[in-house]
Amino acid sequence: MAPEASSSASKDYIAGVAAGVATVLIGHPFDTIKVKLQTQQRSAHVSQYRNGFHCLLQIVSGEGVRGLYRGATPSFVGMSLESSLLFGVYTQLRTTFQAGDENSPLLSTVLPAGFLAGASVSTVLCPTELVKCRLQAQVKGVGSGILSLQVYDGPVDCVLRTIRSEGIGGLFRGLSATFAREALGNSAFFITYEASRSYMLKSLGLSTSRFKDTSESRTESLSEGSSGKSAYTNHLIEAGVGIASGGLAGIAFWLTVLPLDVAKTRIQISHNPNQSRNPFLHLRMINKELGVRGLYAGLGPTLIRAFPANAASVVTWEVVSKFLAGHF
Numbered sequence: 417m418a419p420e421a422s423s424s425a426s427k428d429y430i431a432g433v434a435a436g437v438a439t440v441l442i443g444h445p446f447d448t449i450k451v452k453l454q455t456q457q458r459s460a461h462v463s464q465y466r467n468g469f470h471c472l473l474q475i476v477s478g479e480g481v482r483g484l485y486r487g488a489t490p491s492f493v494g495m496s497l498e499s500s501l502l503f504g505v506y507t508q509l510r511t512t513f514q515a516g517d518e519n520s521p522l523l524s525t526v527l528p529a530g531f532l533a534g535a536s537v538s539t540v541l542c543p544t545e546l547v548k549c550r551l552q553a554q555v556k557g558v559g560s561g562i563l564s565l566q567v568y569d570g571p572v573d574c575v576l577r578t579i580r581s582e583g584i585g586g587l588f589r590g591l592s593a594t595f596a597r598e599a600l601g602n603s604a605f606f607i608t609y610e611a612s613r614s615y616m617l618k619s620l621g622l623s624t625s626r627f628k629d630t631s632e633s634r635t636e637s638l639s640e641g642s643s644g645k646s647a648y649t650n651h652l653i654e655a656g657v658g659i660a661s662g663g664l665a666g667i668a669f670w671l672t673v674l675p676l677d678v679a680k681t682r683i684q685i686s687h688n689p690n691q692s693r694n695p696f697l698h699l700r701m702i703n704k705e706l707g708v709r710g711l712y713a714g715l716g717p718t719l720i721r722a723f724p725a726n727a728a729s730v731v732t733w734e735v736v737s738k739f740l741a742g743h744f
Contacts, residue, residue: 436499443725445484450714487551494544506533534602593680593695666726
């Protein structure tokens with residue numbers, strides 16, 4: 417790899433780390449609520465949590481705001497690594513598939529780039545997701561209706577106890593479900609992101625070229641003065657487009673793969689070594705027990721989280737990428 421190409425690739429991965437941090441800061445409380453809703457046990461007529469808002473109130477009243485960030489430490493680690501790989505691999509693959517032309521995203525290149533980028537993060541993401549879910553699902557005390565009642569002192573304790581009881585392989589419980597979720601979900605994510613971003617920028621008369629350095633962007637905006645917009649105004653508009661396209665992409669991700677996420681969560685919080693890890697078997701079981709509603713458990717907080725968390729992720733990725741391109 418040429419030095420210039422290597423430098424460009426490293427910037428993509430660095431920007432991805434920043435995007436991961438932004439995602440957790442904004443989205444983790446909603447993710448905690450989602451996991452609680454997915455892992456509660458229901459009788460014929462009774463649920464521990466009536467809905468997402470009731471779950472929020474229960475967590476805050478019992479554990480304070482800190483309870484909403486239970487499992488945040490592995491999330492920061494996992495999301496930083498995941499986003500770095502995801503955005504870095506995606507950008508490099510898309511550029512390769514399009515022969516270096518980044519200005520015109522094509523469905524035929526975005527789809528495989530998103531699929532492969534999503535698949536690439538699965539092995540890194542699975543152990544951190546397992547620790548996060550077990551910490552989020554646990555409760556102090558008994559009789560809570562939660563599938564996982566074992567209390568861990570923290571992420572390190574969770575890792576050590578999992579290894580002692582299940583071996584190293586226990587940390588990778590749910591890997592196939594994680595792979596399916598990430599590969600399929602990120603295909604939908606990047607297709608939605610690229611299509612909506614391109615459409616909005618073209619409708620506003622702005623270039624769809626991404627991550628130009630500051631001086632180049634400023635020169636272009638001044639030379640394209642027919643729109644009457646200053647460089648500063650264009651940057652604000654581009655940020656707004658990033659928020660909208662990132663938020664829509666996040667919603668597309670979860671609408672596509674939430675049932676797989678429900679199956680993954682159930683697989684990962686289980687301590688039964690004999691339980692099947694086949695996500696599709698779990699999907700059939702959940703559908704038989706709870707119907708479609710069970711397959712989309714946690715849909716409300718998931719969608720509420722999806723827009724702001726992914727908007728923050730995408731905007732952070734774009735801003736940091738532009739900054740690095742303009743200064744390094």
